[in-house]
Amino acid sequence: MNKRIKGLLSEQEKLTLEWLQSILKITRADIRKVVTWNEDNVTLEPSDTIDDATAYAIQEVSETIGSQHSRRAVKLESKTKALELLGKYLAILSDNEPPAINIDEKIDRDERKQRILMLSKKV
DSSP states (O other), X not given: OOHHHHHHSOHHHHHHHXXXXXXXXXXXXXXXXXXXXXXXXEEEOOGGGSOHHHHHTEEEEEXXXXXXXXXXXXXEOOHHHHHHHHHHHTTSOOSSSOOOOOTTOOOOHHHHHHHHHHHHHHO
């Protein structure tokens, strides 16, 4: 997003955009950018070759070294949880009837704040 447009946004709108971008990074993460594998072994990619969006979606990297063998593991953030949060934010998911899709719907600032507050309490 260019600086001019970003300058026109309220702090709440900027926060919302950052939150959405973070959620999208998690939903779009591809484990194949972090790990390669075949029948014989699993290899972690060097951290300096992983793009920022993928790195953001990594929850944990661990290594356990034993006397007989070592174990390396990579855990990504939960795509399911990220998609659930995104669905709730966009009002796709609800406990009631699914809402009718209205692509022309305009969410006002107060409603957007309420959705963010509601979601932050459920996390």
